[in-house]
Amino acid sequence: MSKFRKKKSNELPAVNTASLPDIVFMLLFFFMVVTVLREDNLLVQNKLPKADQVEKLKKDRSVYIYAGKPSSRYQEKYGSEAKIQIGDKYTDITNIKFALTEARQKLLPELQDKVMVALKVDEDTNTGMVTDIKQELRDLNMLKIIYITTPGNEISQ
Amino acid sequence: MARRATPEVNAGSMADIAFLLLIFFLVTTTIEKDKGIARQLPPREPPTDEQVKIKEKNLFIVNVNRSDQLLVEEKLMELKDIRQAAIAFLDNGGAPSGTAEYCSYCKGNRNPESSDNPDKAVISVQNDRLTSYKMYIAVQNELVAAYNFLRDRESERLYGWKFTEKSKDLDEGKIKGEAAKEALQEKLETVQKLFPQKLSEAEPKKSGQ
Numbered sequence: 403m404s405k406f407r408k409k410k411s412n413e414l415p416a417v418n419t420a421s422l423p424d425i426v427f428m429l430l431f432f433f434m435v436v437t438v439l440r441e442d443n444l445l446v447q448n449k450l451p452k453a454d455q456v457e458k459l460k461k462d463r464s465v466y467i468y469a470g471k472p473s474s475r476y477q478e479k480y481g482s483e484a485k486i487q488i489g490d491k492y493t494d495i496t497n498i499k500f501a502l503t504e505a506r507q508k509l510l511p512e513l514q515d516k517v518m519v520a521l522k523v524d525e526d527t528n529t530g531m532v533t534d535i536k537q538e539l540r541d542l543n544m545l546k547i548i549y550i551t552t553p554g555n556e557i558s559q
Numbered sequence: 560m561a562r563r564a565t566p567e568v569n570a571g572s573m574a575d576i577a578f579l580l581l582i583f584f585l586v587t588t589t590i591e592k593d594k595g596i597a598r599q600l601p602p603r604e605p606p607t608d609e610q611v612k613i614k615e616k617n618l619f620i621v622n623v624n625r626s627d628q629l630l631v632e633e634k635l636m637e638l639k640d641i642r643q644a645a646i647a648f649l650d651n652g653g654a655p656s657g658t659a660e661y662c663s664y665c666k667g668n669r670n671p672e673s674s675d676n677p678d679k680a681v682i683s684v685q686n687d688r689l690t691s692y693k694m695y696i697a698v699q700n701e702l703v704a705a706y707n708f709l710r711d712r713e714s715e716r717l718y719g720w721k722f723t724e725k726s727k728d729l730d731e732g733k734i735k736g737e738a739a740k741e742a743l744q745e746k747l748e749t750v751q752k753l754f755p756q757k758l759s760e761a762e763p764k765k766s767g768q
Contacts, residue, residue: 423570426577433584451696455703455723456594458730520593529623529695530688533762540603549696550595556697557639 445487446470451525452554459520459548463513465505467498469531470524484527486535498538506544518546596699616672617679619648623698625689638697645705648673649680649754664713664753677709677754685761699758706756714750722750 447470468487472480486493488501506517519539523532539547621641622630629636631644652665654675662676674680682702686695707723714722726747734740 419574423574423577426574426581430577430581430584433581433588437584437588451693453596453696453700455596455700455707457597459593459595461593518597520595523692525691525693525696527692528688529686529690529692532692532695533686533688536600540600543602545600545602546597547600548595548597549699550593551696551700553594556693556700 443490444468445473445476445490445492446485447473447524447526448522449525450522450550450552452556453549453551454553454555456551456553457548459550460518463509463516464518464520464548465502465509465544466520466522467502467535468522469535470527484524484531486531495534495538498535499542502539502542502544516546517544518548519544520548520550522550596696596703613681614675614679616653617674617681619645619674619680619682621682621684621698621702623684623686623690623694625687627691627694629698638694638701641698642701642705642708645682645702646708648682649677649705650709651680652676664716666712681757681759683759683761702758703756706754709754710750713753714746717750718746722747 446468448468449470466488469484471477471482471484472492480492486495486498488498488505493501502519506514509517521532521535536547539545620630620632624630629638629641631641636644647667650665650667651673652662652667652669652675653671653673654660654662655671660675660679665676667673684698684702710722714720714725725743728734729740729743729747734743
C-alpha cells in the first residue's frame with residue numbers, strides 16, 4: 403500500500419509555459435493582419451455626429467473629405483474657422499475639384515466610376531459648408547456620398 | 560578535431576520579444592468602423608422651365624433653423640417626435656379606395672388631407688446655412704428610420720424577415736451563392752418600391768432671407 407503513497411508530493415507542479423510564445427505569436431499575427439495604419443493625418447477636429455440607421459462603407463472605392471475646425475495645435479496658424487481637408491492638406495472650397503480629381507486617380511481604375519465620397523464632418527460645423535461641398539460634388543458628377551457617423555442616437559442622450 | 564555539438568539557442572526571451580511586438584500592434588490598431596448614412600445627390604441638369612408639381616398634401620416639409628429648432632408642417636416639433644410624424648405621413652394612404660392611387664398596404668389614418676400614397680409622398684428638408692451638422696444628421700437619421708420602420712413592417716408581412724437585417728446581411732457578405740443574392744436583391748427592391756425613399760433637400764437659405 404505504501405508503494406503508491408510515495409509518489410505524492412506536497413508541492414504544486416509548475417505550470418508549463420512552453421506554449422506561451424506560440425499563443426502570443428498567434429495573437430501577434432492576428433493584430434498584424436487586421437491593423438490598418440492611418441492613412442491621413444488629421445488636421446481638423448473630427449467628432450462625428452451620431453446615427454443608427456447606417457450602412458457600411460466600401461473602403462476600396464472611397465475618397466475622404468474631412469471638415470471641421472482646425473485641430474488645437476494648428477489653430478494658431480490657421481485660425482478657428484472651419485476648414486476642409488482632403489488627403490494630407492487643407493483645401494479651399496474653390497480648390498476642391500482639383501483635389502478630388504487627384505484623390506480619385508489614386509483608386510483602382512475599374513473602381514473610379516463607382517467612387518463614393520465619404521464625408522467626415524465635425525458635428526459643430528455649419529450645414530452651409532457641407533452644402534457647398536455637395537454642390538462641388540454635383541459639378542464633378544460624384545453623386546454617391548456617405549455621411550460618416552458614429553453609432554448612437556441623438557435622442558436617447 | 561572533436562566534433563562539437565552546436566549549442567542550442569536560448570529561446571527563453573522569444574516570448575518577451577513577441578509580447579513587445581504584440582503590444583505595439585495592439586496600440587496602433589484601429590479596427591475600421593466607418594459607417595454612415597448613404598445618399599445619392601441629384602445630378603446637375605440644365606435648368607428647365609418645367610416645374611414638377613407636387614400637391615401640397617403630398618409634401619412633408621421639415622424646416623431646421625439656425626438655432627437647430629424644427630418646424631414640421633408649420634408646427635414646432637421636438638426631434639424625438641419627428642420619426643412618428645414622418646411614419647404617419649408616409650403611411651397615410653389618403654387616396655380613396657377604388658382609385659389607381661389607392662394604397663392597399665397602408666395602415667395609416669387615411670386622412671384625405673395628408674399624403675395619397677407612399678409613392679407620391681415626398682419629404683422635403685430645408686436647412687439654414689447655420690444649422691449645425693449634428694442636427695442635420697440627426698434629422699436625416701430620424702427620417703431614414705421612419706422609412707426603415709415601414710420597410711421592415713412590409714417585408715415582415717410579405718416574407719417574414721426584416722428588411723434592414725437582410726440588407727445588412729447582404730452588405731456584409733453573409734449571403735452565399737449568386738442565385739440567393741439575386742433573389743434577395745429582388746425581394747429587397749420589391750419592398751423598396753412599396754416605400755420608395757423620396758427625401759428631397761432644398762438649397763439652404765442664408766440666415767435672414
